[in-house]
Amino acid sequence: MKEWGYSILKGRQIDFENNDFSISRFVELHEPSFSWCIGCGSCTATCSAAKFTDFNPRKVNLLIQRGEIKGIEDEIAKCMLCGKCQLVCPRGINTRNVVQNIKRAISKSYAL
Ligand code: SF4
Numbered sequence: 001m002k003e004w005g006y007s008i009l010k011g012r013q014i015d016f017e018n019n020d021f022s023i024s025r026f027v028e029l030h031e032p033s034f035s036w037c038i039g040c041g042s043c044t045a046t047c048s049a050a051k052f053t054d055f056n057p058r059k060v061n062l063l064i065q066r067g068e069i070k071g072i073e074d075e076i077a078k079c080m081l082c083g084k085c086q087l088v089c090p091r092g093i094n095t096r097n098v099v100q101n102i103k104r105a106i107s108k109s110y111a112l
């Protein structure tokens with residue numbers, strides 16, 4: 001087949017039948033502000049860990065809300081819990097507590 005140097009993008013539909021929303025449910029239960037995120041990216045722009053790694057807290061939040069949690073444990077481990085993201089979040093989300101609850105959800109094997 002001819003290689004054109006680009007490919008068709010993977011579909012981004014949310015698969016409600018097969019995606020795993022257990023972390024999202026757990027975090028929303030213990031830190032309801034998690035659901036206020038508008039994906040602005042201010043947290044990523046100011047994130048201490050993002051300066052040294054490829055960590056992206058906006059992306060992590062989005063993937064968890066979409067139920068796409070593969071590899072999330074390794075990603076969230078990069079957070080230093082410094083709290084800078086919380087200072088700049090325009091929605092007033094307690095982002096530090098969101099991270100802590102994501103870690104709690106993972107350590108409980110996603111149980112509610
Ligand atoms: S700064 Fe707040 S609203 Fe913006 S992406 Fe981060 S968590 Fe979401």
Ligand code: SF4
Nearest residue numbers: 047079080082083085
């Ligand atoms: S608490 Fe975590 S996500 Fe927020 S700025 Fe610090 S390292 Fe980044």
